[in-house]
Amino acid sequence: MNSQIDVAVMIGSGVPAALQARGLRVCWVVLVNGERRGTAFASRREALECQAAWQAQLGRTQAA
Structure with a gap:
């Protein structure tokens, strides 16, 4: 199976309370x-x- 691995950004109210603090x-x-x-x-x-x-x-290489 080919898994998609991404990094996403969260802004504002989506940021967990501990980080907002x-x-x-x-x-x-x-x-x-x-x-x-x-x-x-x-x-x-x-x-x-x-x-x-x-x-x-x-078992995948890092994406460019």
Whole structure:
């Protein structure tokens, strides 16, 4: 099965309360086949690292 692994941005009220409490109004999440997996990340870099880990776990190379 070919899984789609994406990084998406959440803005405003979509940002979890814990991140909003830190003053963040944007966060990034990893989606596997359109479903959120794991936590919300405060930086895009962290989300991309998580995406790479999912790709490695599923035996895929990192997307360009």
